[in-house]
Amino acid sequence: MDLSKKWLADYVDLDIEDREFAEAITISGSKVESYKQEGEGLKNIVVGHLLSLKKHENADKLWVCQVDCGGDAPLQIVTAAQNLTEGDYVPVALHNSVVAGGTKITKGKMRGEVSEGMMCSVAELGVTVHDFPYAIEDGIFILGDDCEKVPGMDIREAIGLNDTVTEFEITSNRPDCMCVIGLAREAAATFDVPLKLHTPEVKAGEGDVNDLLKVDIEAADKCYRYAGAVVKNVRVAPSPRWMRERLRACGVRPINNIVDITNYVMLEYGQPMHAFDLRFLEGNHVVVRNAKAGESIATLDGIERPLDDTMLVIADEKKPVAVAGVMGGEYSGIMDDTNTIVFESACFNGPSVRRTAKKLGMRTESSARFEKQLNPDDCDLCLKRALELVQLFDAGDVVNGIIDVYPTPKEVVTLPFDPDWVNRFIGIDCPADEQKAILEKIGFKVEDGVITAPSFRIDIESQADISEEIARFYGYNNIPNTQLRGTADASLTDRQKFNRLVENTLLSSGLSETQTFSFISPKTYDKLCLPEDSDLRKNIVISNPLGEDTSVMRRTALGSMMEVLSRNYNNRNPKAFLYEVATVYVPHDTLDELPDEDQEIVIGMYGQDADYFKVKGILENLLDTVGIRDYDVVPVTDHPSFHPGRTAAIEVEGKQLAVLGEVHPNVRGNYEIKARTYAALVDMELLEQCADLVRLYKQLPKYPVTTRDLAFVVDKITPVLVLEKAIKRAAGNILESIELFDVYAGEQIGKGKKSVAFNLIFRAEDRTLTDEECNNAVQKAIAAAEKLGAELRS
């Protein structure tokens, strides 16, 4: 909502700097987004009086003019404009001036003749021919009689381009502030000055409106009030300058007196008005009803729009002539030959207007106001204001009377006046009479312990609403700051602590944290080479996505990680080591339940030091940190996103906790990554379930260790882990640890074979082991290995 300072001055007397006004009214609850002076970019442009003009001697199309700009002597200005006559008053940009758009003007010579400035068009002043209907676009702006013709006067003052426009952000609960009077009321209360309201007066005219117009409301649930009046012998003409000026300041383009009046009343009172041509109102009868199935209407913008029976229309006896509160029909506008018009001032149900405007895809200034639910009580007042202006401009002959259909007057909202409650709720100590004074200055009545809310305050329902009114004029910033009383203990939940432990472990493993969007493209699953029937393709689908790229909720974060790696690779970053603790969305069979939101850890890397064992090492480290020691590592050869020979699953008690490996070359090809890429996916829920964070001290060993190294030759395909586990089992509980220290394949070993060397450490808690004990254990270990086809190397 843009507010004109000149217009505001009709209602409140304020002598306050623009900045101070903006700050104070923001703090009292009407937020100022910005304010600016009209014409603030213009510099050194004044009114000039054209004393003489003669043709340039060396140029056919140039004129050499003598212009009185208020100085001692006239200035010589050369122009190419062809619309000048001696005696005209024109805007003159003097030497060292700035016109609209920031262009600087200095004196110069044109074909040998000195030109000490430039005469300006409307555009060069930043206004349009709508603001000055007698001006032309391609030529000098010749000032009309509604401008001050004083040579040397600042042009902004002379043409009334000197208002301050303040832009407000009006919240949806305060439609009453979407107008000059509403904001004037707030301003008056903020600065404690009186609000000077005006009561429209309509002089007696001719005839009786009831002879010319009949109104029926058929859908009273959607139309609370309909007031109409008739003006005959309409004399369409431009509005006076003051009205055009105010409309311009509020961002509305002046059109003609009738249209301008409807817009002016809307801006002043917040009530959208509509003017119909009575010729096109069949039977002179306004019927407010639901549209019928199959009906349609061509709206003012010339588009044919199909209607349905949820939409409220203003109809005549045969057809809809307007979509109620949204837009008028094609034939209802004011035309050059319009003679008799109907002014409409009505109140519709907000949600209904909103639904209709949305369905028709046309949000108008009118619908934006109606949908917030306007006050029906002032419909007649606004109508009278329009008629008053018609008479003031002599824009037509007002027919006596108005038609006012208001079946169920709005209920008055009353609440108990309870200053103590307000003080307790807000935490202030504001005396009752002060509270009463605050409420009264914004239109509330306080009598006998009862507050009556003004009808325009559609937002007032409860004590809490009253407390806000008191608080904002008491001053939010005057409320003493207090601390919560009582004790409260809070700590992270086990899950939150677990997450923190996991993330700290990943960070200290050299992985950086990423955050990616929760929605992905369904094509992600193709890029990950997942089969058509993959479960992961069953997604929560957004019905109105921004685009396909962000249209489904991810079931896995692998695609997100691949995108990130791809972006890094293509940005020529030599390496990336990353993780995300990502939420994935697992739908149920039907949409009657919310999806499960599970957490998945995704790890991704490429570049120097990235390989299968790096990923595995990070996972082993993570498992160790969370106390998972008993797990299987199983080769995975059939995961479509991973390399069939370099992928494994980590299983705990038969459940798959993680998949890790090299990303399949086809998949990274799809993401345009030319370096080998490694990834892992960990089920966070299962990780937490399997974790064992209990730590019990174990006595430090008192007895010495005995170590033995064993090297075997085995088939290349025999997994080391299998061998290791067999040795471990066979060696018994005196085996404290076993560690692989060498794997080697080469000519000496033989084709299809590898050499695997382990370091075994034996120790007992209660005695020094004898050689014999150790030898026995080693023999059993060797036997177990041999069962797996291993041969001890000597």
Added chain:
Amino acid sequence: MDTREQLEQIRAEAEAAMENAASLQELDAVRVKYLGKKGELTAVLKTMGKLSPEERPKVGQMANEVREVITAGIDRRNELLKAAQQELKLKAETIDVTLPGTKVEIGHRHPLSIVLDEVKEIFLGMGFEVVGGPEVEWDYYNFEALNIPKDHPARDTQDTFYITENMLLRTQTSGVQIRTMENKKPPIRMIAPGRVFRSDAVDATHSPLFHQIEGMAIDEGITMGDLKGTLETFAKKLYGEQTKIRLRPHHFPFTEPSCEIDVSCFKCGGCGCSMCKGEGWIEILGGGMVHPKVLRTGGIDPDKYSGFAFGVGLERIAMFRFGLDDMRLLYENDVRFLDQF
């Protein structure tokens, strides 16, 4: 030369020899030469038998003194030489200490998480639990229960992604207010950080996905002054002790009274600079007193209890904290960006 003279001479010679010893080996040779089994002192002692019984103890005593002097001298010299030798060795081991250290790769926490961790810690310290809520949410929790019925104009400011007519991607974390009230009786103090979604195209200041931190406290006798005090404490802990807050009336359907909260610009301290666009204040929060209708919907008696609620934009705080001018950086995850935190 009598025995005494001999002993004197040995002493003088030994002292000179040990001073001349330039290495531990040479010093050891001196020790052997004078104190060894076949050394000169031993040789002299062997001639003691020839002395008179009166002389013998005196000379014996003298011989012992000479031995002690020489031994002590050699020990002293030994220390000196050892120290010198070590000094040489250490000198030889000199390295270029300006060469780069061996790199230990440690990952970087995402800037949003850094700031979120800080916010969580501040509120935990004030007794607020950290709770979560679903991101795919029912219309009921996201709107209806928060006093935003269907066709309410407030829905306009939050362009919503819908799954079905009733299921959506939450546009705000405020739904967690209701879920918390349903699960817990007052006193309640909680914050609920999380992802929210709005149908905004990506640009430098907009993203269809961003993070909010909801906060709520409900108890008997909670006032708007408590809201102010709590948020002032928060602002001071986040931005420093000198930080001030300013409240502006605003409207949220689920709080009444409602406000927006500005903090004094942490760059210029309130005089106006490019960060605060000359205003001296930066808007970071919205909040208010929990609307009585919302309390009732959550199963809490508004006549007995009151509460406040607020919401913070995490991206906004992070962007101001780190001087970011483009929100997209946060979700692109370029390692050159991540490595800076």
